[in-house]
Amino acid sequence: xxxxxxxxxxxxxxxxxxxxxxxxxxxxxxxxxxxxxxxxxxxxxxxxxxxxxxxxxxxxxxxxxxxxxxxxxxxxxxxxxxxxxxxxxxxxxxxxxxxxxxxxxxxxxxxxxxxxxxxxxxxxxxxxxxxxxxxxxxxxxxxxxxxxxxxxxxxxxxxxxxxxxxxxxxxxxxxxxxxxxxxxxxxxxxxxxxxxxxxxxxxxxxxxxxxxxxxxxxxxxxxxxxxxxxxxxxxxxxxxxxxxxxxxxxxxxxxxxxxxxxxxx
Numbered sequence: 001x002x003x004x005x006x007x008x009x010x011x012x013x014x015x016x017x018x019x020x021x022x023x024x025x026x027x028x029x030x031x032x033x034x035x036x037x038x039x040x041x042x043x044x045x046x047x048x049x050x051x052x053x054x055x056x057x058x059x060x061x062x063x064x065x066x067x068x069x070x071x072x073x074x075x076x077x078x079x080x081x082x083x084x085x086x087x088x089x090x091x092x093x094x095x096x097x098x099x100x101x102x103x104x105x106x107x108x109x110x111x112x113x114x115x116x117x118x119x120x121x122x123x124x125x126x127x128x129x130x131x132x133x134x135x136x137x138x139x140x141x142x143x144x145x146x147x148x149x150x151x152x153x154x155x156x157x158x159x160x161x162x163x164x165x166x167x168x169x170x171x172x173x174x175x176x177x178x179x180x181x182x183x184x185x186x187x188x189x190x191x192x193x194x195x196x197x198x199x200x201x202x203x204x205x206x207x208x209x210x211x212x213x214x215x216x217x218x219x220x221x222x223x224x225x226x227x228x229x230x231x232x233x234x235x236x237x238x239x240x241x242x243x244x245x246x247x248x249x250x251x252x253x254x255x256x257x258x259x260x261x262x263x264x265x
Contacts, residue, residue, distance in 0.1 A: 001071045001072060001073065002043075002068070002069070002072045002073070003037075003038060003039050003040075003043045003072070003073045003074075004043050004044075004045075004063075004064055004068075004072070004073075004074050004075070005029075005030075005033055005039060005043060005044045005045070005064075005074070005075035005076070005077070006045050006047070006057075006060045006061060006063070006064045006075070006076050006077070007026045007029055007030055007044065007045070007046050007047070007075075007076075007077045008026065008046075008047045008048070008052050008057055008076075008077065008078045008079070008080065009022035009023045009024075009025050009026035009046075009047075009048050009049075009052070009078075009079040009080065010022050010023075010048065010049055010052050010079070010080035010081070010102070010103070010104050011023050011048075011049060012049040012050065012104075013081070013102070013104055013106065014050070014104050014105050014106070015105075015106070015107075016081065016102070016106055019080065019081065019200045020200055020202075020207035021079070021200045021201065021206075021207035021208040021209050021212075021213075022048075022079035022080050022136075022200070022209065023048050023049070024206055024207060024208050025077070025079035025136055025208060025209045025212040025213075026046055026048060026077070026079060028208065028212060028213065028216045029075075029077045029134070029212065029215075029216060030044050030046065031216070032216050032219045032220065032224065033075065033263070035220075035224070036219060036220075036223060036224025037073075037224060037263045037264075045060055045063070047060060049104060050104050051104070052080070052103055052104045053103055053104050053105045054103040054105060054106075054111055054112075054113060056103075057101075057103055057113060058113070058117065058121070061076065061118075061121050062121070064076060065121060065122065065124070065125060065129075065131075068125060068126060068129045069126055069128075069129065070126060070127060070128030070129060071128060071129075071130075071265065072129050072130065073130045073132075073263060073264075073265060074125075074129065074130065074131040074132070075131075075132050075133075075134070075263060076131070076132075076133045076134070077133075077134040077135075077136075077212075078101055078134070078135050078136065078137060079136040079137065079209050079212060080101065080102055080103075080137055081101075081102035081106070081137060081138070082099065082100065082101055082102060082135070082137030082138040082198075083099075083100050083102060083112065083138070084098060084099045084100060085098055085100060085108075085112070098114045098115055098116065099114075099115045099194065100112035100113060100114050100115070101113040101118075101135070101137060102137075118133070122185065122186055123185070125185055125186070128265075129185075130187075130264075130265035131185070131186035131187065132186065132187040132188075132189065132262070132263055133186055133187065133188045133189065134189040134212070134215070135188070135189065135190050135191060136191040136198055136209040136211045136212045137191065137198055138191075138192065138196070138197040138198050185253065186253070187228070187250070187251065187252050187253070187256070188249075188250070188251040189215070189248065189249070189250055190248060190249040190250075190251075191209065191210075191211035191212070191246060191248055192211070192246035192247060192248065192249070193246070193247050193249060196245065196246050196247065197246065198210070198211055198246055199211075199244050199246060201244075210239060210242070210244050210246070211235065211239070211246065211248050214234075214235045214238040214239060215231070215235050215248075217238070218231055218234045218235060218238070219231070219262065224261065224262075224263075225261065226261060226262065227258075227259045227260060227261055227262075228250060228252065228260060228261070228262050229250075229258075229259075231262055232248060232250045235248050236248055
């Protein structure tokens with residue numbers, strides 16, 4: 001059984017506003033994978049800051065899924081800016097939105113990683129491959145004003161420029177990240193609802209993504225022996241107790257076994 005992980009964290013963006021806690025998120029997730037889930041150093045590849053270009057991320061994603069067989073365990077973690085744009089098929093506008101991740105070299109002309117890109121990468125996985133995707137980024141701008149009232153906190157949402165934003169119309173359907181054409185073939189952890197933002201905050205003496213921080217903290221508290229539903233419950237409770245309004249989400253394939261630990265088939 002092979003284990004592979006790709007962890008992406010971007011604080012220092014090329015042209016857009018920077019964040020503070022994303023690189024710490026990457027090292028945090030790496031630490032729990034190595035300590036509690038049997039990953040080895042060569043199993044885990046990191047891309048941070050200027051190395052996390054769109055080309056590099058997509059190339060490493062190909063490395064992650066290539067050759068995966070039944071029983072293999074794959075992890076993709078992303079911490080950084082997220083955004084959403086009007087979905088476009090060539091020059092034809094459709095009636096829905098695309099959620100997107102923002103690589104280091106983000107641009108509004110083909111320089112985002114769309115939910116479609118991730119779906120196309122993952123849809124060919126062989127049956128029995130276990131993939132968990134963890135996204136600590138914003139899915140929309142809704143709720144930003146409330147979160148900005150907190151001290152020492154940034155929002156992981158990149159608003160589109162005015163010409164892109166003007167494509168948005170009321171009543172548009174928002175696509176969920178990695179929306180499957182077939183039944184879901186992976187587990188998806190999201191740092192917030194698709195109508196919320198994710199916090200980049202000073203916790204203790206270090207900056208972290210609030211979701212990733214408590215996700216890893218509760219894994220450590222239980223030495224990795226915690227099932228996904230209980231982990232989600234504890235992370236939500238911690239965020240609520242600390243005053244964050246974001247509500248993490250967990251999407252699991254219908255065929256997945258109840259009571260399974262995180263990062264476990």
